Amino acid sequence: MDIIGRGFLARQLAEVAHRHPHAVVLAAGVSQVGLTDPVAFAREARLVRETARTCRETGRTLVFLSTASAAMYGAPGCTGREDCPHPTTAYGHHKRALEEVVRTAGCAFLILRLSHLVGPGQAPHQLVPALVRQVESGSVRIFRGVRRDLVDVRDFVQVLDHLLALGVTGEMINLASGFAVPVADVVTHLAALLGCEPRREIVNLGGDHQVSVQKLRSLLRWGTSADYRATLDRYAPLYSSRATASGARPH
Incomplete structure (x- = not known):
């Protein structure tokens, strides 16, 4: 596959790029x-239009990475299904x-709402790096009742790899664990992990x-791991100031 972008997701996809020469992934x-x-x-928007035009002319599949965050599904009463998005920001x-x-x-095309x-290697503004920084600073702001669905990036790579291998196109699919954990619980686990x-x-x-x-599991008969604690254990220490100093690696 051709990978457009050089950030967090682009780097992770490099390991399966050779398996899908027909695909172009917009990871930027x-x-x-x-x-x-x-x-x-x-x-x-210009990048998306230009890439879509190139895929149309060359007969390749465009993989567009969208969002399954509260920005897409945060409206009251929203079911979080692909066919009923309610953008809120x-x-x-x-x-959308x-x-x-x-x-x-x-x-x-294949659209994945992540x-x-x-x-x-995540950016500082993303959820876990930002929470680790707050925990270590000694003060965390938590929005009451808010939950977040955490997914190991390795699951994302595996799911996309399988979808492309199966030739799935023309679909919009949520890529999540299906288990939303209260942010307060994430903070509790991070605090214990980081001491x-x-x-x-x-x-x-x-x-x-x-x-x-539901759609993801109907297509693959399996999905991503719902063990958010294991995901935090694996990656959160990478964003600790102490781990940065010692050159920690994910286990």
Whole structure:
């Protein structure tokens, strides 16, 4: 596969790239759920249109990585199914619009709505690196009742590898574990793992959401691991200031 991008997901996909010469994966673009920058949105939109046109002309499959975050499924009463998105932020509306660009571009496509992936080399603004930094600082802000679905990035690579090997196209699929864990529980586990006991500031401004994995499991007969503690154990220490100093690696 051709991988467009050089970040966290692009690096992880390199190990299976040789298996799928027919695919082009867009692993670049806006990744900050709170972003509202129209310039960044426009830049990604141009990249998506250009890549879709190239895939149409060359007969290749475009894999577009969208979001299954609260930005897409955070509206009250949303079931988290692929056929009923309810974007709640500028980022969510932006990704939803790009999905439609891909879907109507005339090329073969596969759209994956990704939950909160966890792995090595993530950007500081992403969930686990940000929480580790807060835990070690001694103060964590937690939105009451909010849950997040955590997925080991290795599961993401394996799922995409299998979907492409099966020739799945023309689908929009949530890639998540199906188990949303309270962020308060994530913080508790991180605190024990890192040997810290931060002060918790509870805020009543959060929005909960869930992600359905029914379609994913119907296509593969299996999905991703729901063992969020093992995922945190594997990767969270990489973002500790102490681990950074000692050059820790995932186990």
